[in-house]
Every structure is written in C-alpha cells, then in structure tokens.
Amino acid sequence: MSDFRAELGDIPVDDHPRIVQQRSRDHYWYSPVLKAKLDHVTAEIVVSPRSNDEVKTVLAAAYKHGVAITPRGAGTGNYGQAMPLAGGAMLNLMNMDKVLDIKSDRVRAQAGAVMEQIDNQTKAAVGGELRFHPSTYRMASIGGFIAGGSGGVGSVRWGGLRNLGSILGLKVITCEAEPRELDLEGEDILKVAHAYGTNGIIVEAEMPLTASYDWVDMVVGFDDFMEAARFGREVAAQDSLLVKEVSVYAAPIPEAYFNRHKPYLKDGQSVVLLMVAPVALAAMSLFISHHKGDLRYRSDTASAEELKRLPPVYELAWNHTTLRALKVDPTITYLQTRYPSLEHLEKMTSMLGDELPMHIEVTRQDGNVTLSGLPLLRYTTEARLDEIVALHEANGCDVFNPHRYTLEEGGMKRTDQKQLDFKRQADPTGRLNPGKMIAWENPDFDFKAGKAWLFNGLNPVGPA
Amino acid sequence: MSDFRAELGDIPVDDHPRIVQQRSRDHYWYSPVLKAKLDHVTAEIVVSPRSNDEVKTVLAAAYKHGVAITPRGAGTGNYGQAMPLAGGAMLNLMNMDKVLDIKSDRVRAQAGAVMEQIDNQTKAAVGGELRFHPSTYRMASIGGFIAGGSGGVGSVRWGGLRNLGSILGLKVITCEAEPRELDLEGEDILKVAHAYGTNGIIVEAEMPLTASYDWVDMVVGFDDFMEAARFGREVAAQDSLLVKEVSVYAAPIPEAYFNRHKPYLKDGQSVVLLMVAPVALAAMSLFISHHKGDLRYRSDTASAEELKRLPPVYELAWNHTTLRALKVDPTITYLQTRYPSLEHLEKMTSMLGDELPMHIEVTRQDGNVTLSGLPLLRYTTEARLDEIVALHEANGCDVFNPHRYTLEEGGMKRTDQKQLDFKRQADPTGRLNPGKMIAWENPDFDFKAGKAWLFNGLNPVGPA
16 A cells, blocks of 8 residues: 555545545445445545546556555445445545536536536536436535436436436546546447446546526425325426426325425325426416315525525435435335336335335436336345335336445346446456446356345455 | 408508418318318408507407408418408418517517527527427417417427417407407416417417527438337437437338438438437437438538528428428328327338328327327328228227318317307407307217318308
C-alpha cells in the first residue's frame, strides 16, 4: 500500500480510519442479509482524484502494486455496490463534478456531478432536465447512478437506464499498466452501465435531456389498496397525462413512515404519490375525482412554510420508502419484485398481508405499463425471506433479489458475456471492485442451484 | 338568404358560384361512397368573419333567418365533416388565425390558425411545439383538427386528441338569438371536440406544448411486410427512443405511390417511415441494424437540394398515403381499422392480399402500443367494401368506417349523449352542420341494423 501511495503525487488521499470506514459504506444495511455479511468490510485508504489524468495515475499504480480499487460516487446504492470487499483503496469520484457541455437536448458531465446540480444547470441553460433520477437526486452522482442504478423517478415515462438511448455516451478509464480513456457509444454503453465499476471507471457521461417542468407533488388517498393500485396503473396508461412519478403504498406505510406528511394523511388509507406536469393539472384533478381518489395534498397550492417543511414526494418514493421505514422500525427490509398484472398483485398482497406492506412503483418496460414492486418486508429470518421470494416465483411474479451483492444474483441470474469480455480488456488483473462479478471470480458458478455466492475475500480464515 | 346577408354588415361574404363550390368541399372524395352521395352538395354563400363578435353576428342572423351554417377550417377532413348537406352558408374561419398567447408549456390560438404556423411561433418563443398534428400540418387549422380529427403525427407518443389533457381549453360560440361565448375546460371539452361543429363554433383553442425537435425523417426497407410491422411495433415500444411518427407500408405502396422518394426505395420492399429526435439517432441506427432494416433515406444527411425536392415523411403518412395513391389510381380508397395484435394483422393481410395494400400507423392507446390501420383498398363495389369491413369484424379487428359522413357511424356507433345534450343548449334550432349528428335528426336510428343513415336534406325529391 505504501508503494501504491508513493505513486499518487499530490492526489488527495485520506487514511484517517473513521473517514475511511465512512467512505467504505453504501446503503447495503437496508438488507439484514448484506448487513451481516458486509458489516466488517473496509478499505485502507480513500483516494480522491480531480481529473482524468489523476484517475489514470491511480489506476496505473493499482495495476502495478496489486491494490484493489472500489469506485464510489455518493455511496447511495443499496446492494453493496460500493463496498470494498477486498479492502484496498476507495476511489472517490465526487471531486470530479463538473458539467462539461450542455446542448438543447443533451448534457455531458463528469461522473461525480450530483444529479440535482446537473438539472439546475441544464434548466437554466436550455430548459431541459435529465429524464430520470433516483430518490437520492439531491446527493447521488450521475456516474454512480449509471454504474449501479437502473431507473427511478421518470421511469414511468422513459423506461430504464439500460434501454437503448437512455445513455448517449460514457468515457471510461481502464486499469492497466498504461490506463486508456475509452469513449463508448451505442450498445458498447451496456458493457459498463450497471457493472458496479467492475470493468472500467466511468469518468464522464452524456445523457439526453427532456423538457423540464415545475413538477407538482400530489398525495392521493384511497380506502382500499387495490383501488389505489388500479388508479396508479390507469394514470400511467394515460399517454396524454404527463407525469414523472406514480407510486402506490398500502396502509399502514403512509401513516407509519411518511412522518412529515402525516398531517395530510388519513389513517387507514392507502396512498398514491404523483409528480404531475403543470400542463396536466386540470386533467389530473378530474381523473382523480373520476376514480374517487381523495386528494390529500398538492404542492402547487401549499404555503411557502409547508413547502419548506415537507420533502418532495420523490423522497418518499423508491428506496426512500425503505429508508423511512427503517428509521422507524430497524427490523424492516424490502424486496424488489414485478407483478405481471393487478390480479397477481392482489394475490400476493392478500397472501402475505402485513408481513409484506406493499409498495409499487409504476414504470414503463418495453412499452408496457408495469407494476414494479419495492414492498417492505417485516424481516424475521433469512429462511423466511427466501420463502417469500420462492412464493413470488411460484406465483409467476419476478424477484430481483436486493439481498445479494453480486451483479448476477441481483440481476439477470446469468453471466453477462459482454461485461465479462470487457473486463478482460479493461481490467485484465481484476483490480476493479473485486468480488462483485461472479463470472470473473468463478466462471463455473451454478446460478440455478439457489445458493448465494460468497466472495473468498470476505472469508479470510479459509475457503468459502 | 338575403335577409340573412342583410344582417352581416361588412363581414366578408362571397357568393361567386365557383368560390362557393370550392369552399363547399372537403376531402370527402377519398371515399367513392361519400363521393357518390355528396358530390352535388353545395352552400349558397361563404361568410368569413374576422372576430368573435363577427361570428356572433353571423350566428344570430342564422338563428333568426333559419340559415344552415357549416363551419370550415382548411377543408382537409376526409369524412365530409365540412360538407354543407343542407346548403346555407359556409362559415370560413381561416381569417381568425392569430396565435393569442404562448406560455412555456401551452399555446392559445384562434381556430383558423394553421398548425405549422402555430409551431413556428411557439418554437421561436419557448422551444415548444404541439404534441400532434395531421399529415395536413402545413394547411390544416387547429380548430378544424379539434372539430374533425382524432390524432396523427405524434400519436405514437401522446395518444389521441380526445384523451384527457390533450386539449386544455376551448372557446365556443352558440347559435341562439343572442349567441354566447362559452369557455370549456376539463371534460366539458369532450362536448365539442370531434363534434364536427354541430353543437357550437370553436373559435379558440388552448393546447399543451411539448419540447420541439428538428425531427429527422427516416425510410427503412424490409423484404417482408411482417418484419416491417414487427419492427414498427418494437420501435414504438422503446420508451427511451424518442419518435414522433412510426408507420408501416406493405409493398407495393412505397414504389407505386411515394413518387418523390422513389430513387431511395428498393422495389418489392415494404417500408417503415420514422420521425426521430436527434437525441435518439445513434440508438435508432443501432436498432434498425439489429432488426436487419435497410436504411434507405435519412434527412439529417440529405443535401439541401434533396431536402428541397422531397416532402417531409409525414406528408407520405396518415391520409396523405391515400391521397398519393388516389393521384396515381383514382379507383383506390381506404379503410380505418385496428389490429389487436401482429397475428391479427398477418391474418387480414394474407386473407385480403393486394386488394387491401396495408398501411399501419403505430399509435399509443390507453398506454398500449397499438396497430392502427389505414389500409388502401382497391375499390370495386360498395357491397365488396362492406364485405371487407364485415371480414375484419368477424376476425376481431375494429373498423372505423370512413365511408360515412355522420359522427356516430364513423365513430363509436352510438349516441354521444354529452354532445347531444350540449347541442340542445348551444344550437337549439339545429342550424349548425345539419345532417351530421344522427342523434339529433333521428333519435330512434338503429345503429345495429347495419344500414347507412341518409340525411333527408340530401334527398330533396322525397323521403329517405
């Protein structure tokens, strides 16, 4: 490690144990399973380059001296993406936060630029904004979102990050004797998007912009959860009703966990959260009353004092829901699911009841309005968690397991050959984020056997 | 009629027979059935008011003297919407063509404003454009589109004109002793949208704007029609790939009727026409090559000379396809259909072959990618036309018959109670566009009997 440090020149480095420990954490602790496995994990130092050249210097040194590198944005991921399983160095990219170029329909920024900051600049310059962002919009970096995210607020209209056209270009730096800058476009983007930084360090991203709006937050109550879900699905199917967020929460989630909004809620109601374009407000009000929705709150008529006190609804949504529940009840965790129809959703909610308080994010996938689930889970044991996953699968509902820290187990449950091939070129010695790509570590792993994979480095006293 | 004229003051009036005849026509003649029924129809004069007050003067005079009023924009409708079945006066609204107000997300214009002109102004002012327009964009008025249209270029993303939120507000003038100006919002809009001006004269419209783009035209060839259709459907299902137009044409439509584009086409190929946002071009090129499409033309790399010579692709699409075919072969007409799936489409095309050269407009309806058909039809007899309609219906494919001049027969085949109720208030003596709303003329008409309704006024020598 000292040989590695000696090559870094004046690149900022931090080895204060508390800082390093802090920067060695993402939001893996939403999962009790990941918490048990990863709590002891830490890097040795944090390196914070300020330019592409400095990133190259770091990666050349890591290659030369065999130091593991775990890239990190704001550390807001939930799957242990940014947990340094093999120790080594955290590569903090938040000093590389410049917006490089704004055009009428696209923006190019450094990886560490915070998404809200990007939008502030593009709104001012061209009246445009990013198509989607995670609920951690005010903290998360664009590079981290691309490396570890899949969609979010805006997915109800624009689909997912991995869809063709959602990312226009990426610049990545390889980990070799002489690190290269590679500009990826078109389908090459999928080689490194959502690869957790295992096969190249994303240093710049070019993203499409869409027209920006002063989105209006709405909270709509329904006495029955399935009425709320039906309404949510219907809203998203109205092509003419411009929305950026539609999500559905079964009682008692709202009253129990949406603390600041509590004065606006009615106990026992399930709730739909909306972000609505001003141009769609009149039509939306009508649509809500047609569906006998109970409009509990709308930000366009709120007082300045209310607006100051209340978080935007996107900070109740996506994994902020889980975060807010965890703050109240530390035994809670969550699942990621997909319900093929309202009937599937109804079956699973009636089967699991309050053990799985339901949270639906309505999205578009391949042109279809889709019920993506982020249900809370009143956690008891890992065995029961696995049972609930199996129950979903037995009933034709997909589960994307957020209690796994590898790319494959949380995602498609198979090797992504393009990502693996690219890692062979861009990180031939496996320095980058070790332990996250099973295909690299153990090409023979049997995804169908149903056992979680354990990275050797996590078990230093003996083989897994 | 002279009493009526005497009340008009200096409002421009024209009674030159050739002019009146010309202005008494829309594009009803796309249908041989309508052509036979409506060819003799003409008004007696054309009145061209320049303000809301002048419209009121005209309508008060019509009310008082029992003169039929047929409102008219550019006369680009295809269903005889603007044919003066009962004679009387044409109300030409093209002198009322001002854009009244532009905001960042909406525009308010007079009914006679031409859509391309509106867009020119909104693009310059706020970088916005109308969500959709007909293929007659460069001629058609916004009022005519709302009164007689249902969607068009842009419907692949935004759905239809009658969807909630597609029209923000309308100002209509009633036909009474003292005509009133009524401002309609929310669902009241549906009382007069697509009512052919039978229950109030639309004089102003407020419409949502969306971000404007320099849309790129593309022509993509496929050796097999079903491959083209599959590609068209898939493109529209890519939420991340921003398009404004996706349409599919079976061979030999392109080579036979797209004359100016002929140098770019390959004989025997079926074709998909696209309008693509510049931000989606790279992804679209990739998507085309994945689908083994043959990219025959793209406007972003065309020379200035080519761009001058070639019409925009939207002037090959929607009912411009029919128009171009009719210019080459006057025996051709068309149908309006909807195919629930690619399998339905394949079945009907293989069943009807070259008697029904297929033309699909890919649209969104209720959140779903939809195959809307505007197939050409090699017309022989009305009996055979009815047979083809029946064949569609027997195979689970909807037909919206464009060979009918009434609201109900071309549309939902039932009374629209809201439109009828509104006519009772806004046009109590039935002066406005007589003969177009069956529910008004003959409340007992049986839509299920399968017989076309005939307006009495069309048959002046005896009862229908």
